[in-house]
């Protein structure tokens with residue numbers, strides 16, 4: 309199956325690298341011929357690249373919209389015809405807006421994250437139900453896709469799946485700094501933190517609730533209990549909950 313990307317930035321690159329592995333054919337439209345040529349070379353010329361023309365025909369195509377949100381108004385006037393399906397990854401751009409700007413039988417909003425590069429994006433999706441199965445299949449190629457029933461849920465999930473890597477980076481860095489402060493070499497702290505995050509993903513799969521992981525490692529009067537109490541004292545839990553506030 310052929311997918312048409314509009315946009316040749318970071319997210320397009322991350323998604324295309326996995327979609328090619330899943331056997332999709334890819335064509336990419338962008339505005340800068342030089343950048344497009346460099347982009348094509350990143351994939352050993354396995355993709356086709358084109359610049360937008362005034363009558364860029366998207367009739368019957370499955371289009372992945374991957375430009376900056378503000379660029380929607382710049383790109384949409386180039387497009388002619390009605391796509392089969394539009395999957396937009398544009399943050400904060402509603403399905404209603406997409407429907408006004410780009411004609412398609414079905415419109416889907418998806419929120420991937422940059423872990424798509426490694427096939428590990430947790431992607432939330434919503435939109436026209438008729439294309440649910442197809443959109444889930446395409447986005448499962450870049451990790452795991454989760455369908456939600458409304459755009460409100462997608463916006464909340466965006467913070468969890470899209471912004472939380474930045475929050476977890478702060479957690480990783482802080483834990484490393486704590487260990488370095490006590491005298492561990494930074495390289496060793498980094499090695500340990502990478503192993504911790506890798507193992508932790510498996511623990512989350514195994515346990516039915518994160519609190520059970522805490523219970524499993526916290527022994528009475530032990531160092532974990534003391535550390536945990538320090539996190540609660542400094543309101544780390546409520547700080548994380550506030551990251552969802554608009």
Ligand SMILES: NC(=O)c1ccc[n+]([C@@H]2O[C@H](COP(=O)([O-])OP(=O)(O)OC[C@H]3O[C@@H](n4cnc5c(N)ncnc54)[C@H](OP(=O)(O)O)[C@@H]3O)[C@@H](O)[C@H]2O)c1
Pocket residue numbers: 314315316317318319320338339340343374375376377378379382383397398399419420421422470
């Ligand atoms: N990066 C993430 O982690 C992430 C996560 C979830 C969703 N997203 C969404 O993915 C989309 C792309 O983000 P990105 O990180 O890939 O950004 P990016 O690397 O900056 O790429 C942006 C793309 O938009 C194009 N563009 C920008 N202004 C344009 C204009 N005026 N006319 C036509 N094209 C224009 C750029 O073209 P040029 O290369 O020619 O400038 C480029 O192809 C955004 O809508 C973002 O909300 C990103």
